[in-house]
Amino acid sequence: MDKVIFAKDLTLSYNNNETIINQSTFDISSGDFVFITGASGSGKSTLLKSLYGALPPKKGELSVGGVTLNNISSKKLNFLRRHVGIVFQDYKLIKEWTIEKNVMLPLIISGYAKDISEVQVQKLLTHVKLNHQLGKYPLELSGGEQQRVAMARALAHNPIIILADEPTGNLDDYSSQVIWNLLEGACTQLKTTVVVVTHHIPETMKVDYKHFHIEYGSIYEVN
């Protein structure tokens, strides 16, 4: 299978030069469901940031969806991000926009026609069981509902990869299960590569998944 994410001797650090990830090599194939675990502060979220280009590699190579992230131009980075769906623990919804417009965001950015976008948004909100809430604003919804909106937004533009940073970190058991089901559905039905950073892998997972663990700056695969 095609390697959709490829890292060789990847080193990541912030401006203070403290190395977070040290010379790690790994790859993720198209259609994989991947969990990245590790203790708090181990570098899970840092690794995810580097996968959507918010943190450039300090050393080594990193490519996502065939795009090399070393010294990437802003034009190329925007292009990559238009093919990636991102889900955050704090949802990152635009609070001044309605649910419908939030889900439509990646379609607006990718230049889809309004009528096509509206149909797609309606379909996705039905999928996440929020089609009756499309005129509401994020702060009018519960945390679980907001995360379902974020999931719908991440899926809106049919991304090749979904990156999720502790997507159930703020949710109750029921809402968490809904999110896991949606992520599994994206992987099995849409063949989207899913990379999830989490503290705990849910026991209810039905898909085969890969598991990377980060410890002392090293990334290794858990069998």
Next chain:
Amino acid sequence: MKSIKSHFSLIAALFTILFTVQVYQILDRSISSYEESLRANYSMVVISTSALDEGPIKSKFPLIRSLVEISPEKVIKRLEKDMDKTSLGLLRASLPKFYKLSLEHYPQPEEVDMLSSKLTNLKSIKQVESFSQTHDQIYKLLLLYKGVTQIFAFAIFVVTMLLIAKEMRIWQFQHQDRMNIMALFGAPMMLRSAVLFRLAIMDALIAASLVLAAFGIISANGWAEPYFADINIHVTIFNYATDSFIHFGIALGLSTILASMLILTHKEEV
């Protein structure tokens, strides 16, 4: 409410700048108008032993607008009763030529001195009468007001620009989340900052419209003109075409430059 407050701050700051610009323009126009009336009434007299040609003189001295000969006949006619024809003929032949010089603009004393000395250097010119002492107090007072207004206008411009920059910094914080989220989904810079530009342009249009409305009303009701007419100045308080163009230009220019600076200095959250 917060949003209205932040809009009001930018509109008020832009309004202040535009109001000052218009006051400065009125003062500038009143000085130009007064200079024009002084210039129209100002002339120099040149006495020459031979006839002067206007063309070469004008090309040699760009300050000179026209050169008109003053006929001596009026004076000679007064002497007709006391002198015979032969004596009058001799007098007419021996009289020098008198010319009235009109200038392109109301001259500064140094310009008058320089022109006088250059004209006197010409072989045929015997004397130049300049009247440079007629610089009047109103003109000097207007020049003083203009200078003071320039200083105040500059100070107001600096202070209001700082206020606008601060206001826009608040906008940036308000819009930062949305801009960051849009960036995460690959929105190009223009799309991310479209809202900031829209707000800046809207506020610029409102501020310019308010200033135009204020001076339009003052002009339409003729509230200011009588005060200027009292000192013999006829000034246009508000010119709908040029003033609108200037105010909309300044307001849109300033707000878009500041919005662009904000966007260029915006750093994506890591």
